[in-house]
Amino acid sequence: MxxxxxxxxxxxxxxxxxxxxxxxxxxxxxxxxxxxxxxxxxxxxxxxxxxxxxxxxxxxxxxxxxxxxxxxxxxxxxxxxxxxxxxxxxxxxxxxxxxxxxxxxxxxxxxxxxxxxxxxIGPDPIAGNSPKKSREKVLGSSTAIGTLLMDQRLFAGVGNIYRAEVLFRHQVNPFLPGRELDPSYFDAMWEDLRVLMKRGVRTGRIDTVRPEHEPRSMKRAAREDPHGGEVYVYRRDGRECYVCGSEIQIAQLQGRNLFWCPKCQR
DNA sequence: GCCATATGGAAAG
DNA sequence: TTTCCCTATGGCA
Missing domain, CATH: 3.20.190.10 (MutM-like, N-terminal)
Incomplete structure (x- = not known):
């Protein structure tokens, strides 16, 4: 998986x-x-x-x-x-x-x-493909950025975990239409995906939590939900956000579970 | 044993 | 938007 x-x-x-x-x-x-x-x-x-x-x-x-x-x-x-x-x-x-x-x-x-x-298949951050076309499409789209991130013609290789985590790391609300996204945010998120996913190739895990946000209980949390890695929001619904303490939310978007922090990602 | 669930995507409606 | 496919696993009776 x-x-x-x-x-x-x-x-x-x-x-x-x-x-x-x-x-x-x-x-x-x-x-x-x-x-x-x-x-x-x-x-x-x-x-x-x-x-x-x-x-x-x-x-x-x-x-x-x-x-x-x-x-x-x-x-x-x-x-x-x-x-x-x-x-x-x-x-x-x-x-x-x-x-x-x-x-x-x-x-x-x-x-x-x-x-x-x-x-x-669209551009793949790991392969180092240029996101130019994806950038244009995203910035002109009325579709939610949380949906666009799962579109393999735009972000090849991104799945439900990287989607949730990259949105959190850039404090972007998943329901924001692509065309309302500041272009600098697209660039920052693509670069972040490139770094995170390439690290994932090396380690075989998805780790997205910055050192300054790691709670003491994180190792235990990762064990309890062994999808492989330490994350901010993926499958952490009902628990406290590591950054602000708010309750992580869950919703269905295009038939997939979506996780986000309502306060950090306004 | 049964049921729900899972990091996905194509096809059907 | 819903249905279906593919398989294993963990929680529960």
């Missing part, structure tokens, strides 16, 4: 563990068997990420396109365990096995199909 930082991390991991190796690819669950046959025996060249999309490239010009969605997970083993549960896809080298469960998307694509998919 990742945001973009996790997918970038996994791309690096897969390249490191399986790059330049001839792989056995299969599908214990069966749903990817025919596709697996197209790349099994081929050499994995490189895995790359754009936003939350992962592309695993092979030397026969085919790629496995993976999107984890809400439930998807990779697991890595130094042996090949007997399959447990529903494993859509396995990558097996001489020394390593990767297992993929529950992906939203898992399909073989050609070079041109990959290109088409890539064109639909």
């Amino acid at each position: 990742p945001e973009g930082h996790v997918v970038h991390r996994q791309a690096k991991e897969i390249t490191k563990l399986f790059g330049q190796q001839v792989l056995h690819v299969d599908s214990p669950q069966g749903r990817f068997s025919e596709s697996a046959a197209l790349v099994t025996g081929a050499t994995l060249t490189k895995a790359t990420a754009q936003g939350k999309h992962l592309f695993i490239g092979f030397d026969n010009d085919l790629h496995i396109h993976v999107h984890l969605g809400l439930y998807g997970k990779w697991a890595f083993h130094s042996q090949t365990p007997d399959p447990v549960g529903l494993i859509r896809l396995r990558l097996i080298s001489d020394s390593m096995t990767a297992e993929l469960r529950g992906p939203n998307a898992c399909a073989i694509v050609t070079n041109s199909e990959k290109k088409t998919l890539m064109a639909k």
Whole structure:
């Protein structure tokens, strides 16, 4: 259940563990068997990420396109365990096995199909893409900034946690229409996402709380809600804001939980 | 065992 | 805006 930082991390991991190796690819669950046959025996060249999309490239010009969605997970083993549960896809080298469960998307694509998919994904702060077009669209939009931040054509890789946290860190109300956002705030939030998400690639966690705001109880709080990291507002509804003490609010926005501090983000 | 929930997104209505 | 898909897990009976 990742945001973009996790997918970038996994791309690096897969390249490191399986790059330049001839792989056995299969599908214990069966749903990817025919596709697996197209790349099994081929050499994995490189895995790359754009936003939350992962592309695993092979030397026969085919790629496995993976999107984890809400439930998807990779697991890595130094042996090949007997399959447990529903494993859509396995990558097996001489020394390593990767297992993929529950992906939203898992399909073989050609070079041109990959290109088409890539064109639909917006600029990714981690990839260092220019936010110029996103900036124009956001600053001209009547849609709430909290909704725009989840739009993968505008902010590829940003998910529900980074959305909530970057809005808090810049004291922006999630319901503010994009066109009412001061342009300097767009720039600051993009830069902040770039820094936070790149840190997330290194650490595998989402940590957004500035040192001066860390309460003594934070380590305990992070343990109680182990989504991986220390955050200001994500899933902290009903609890006290670390900055002002107000009760963190929760609401549904486009079917997703949105968290914010009513006082800090007015 | 059953139910709710989850860092997502496409398709249907 | 709602429904549906994909899977595992934790809380509760």
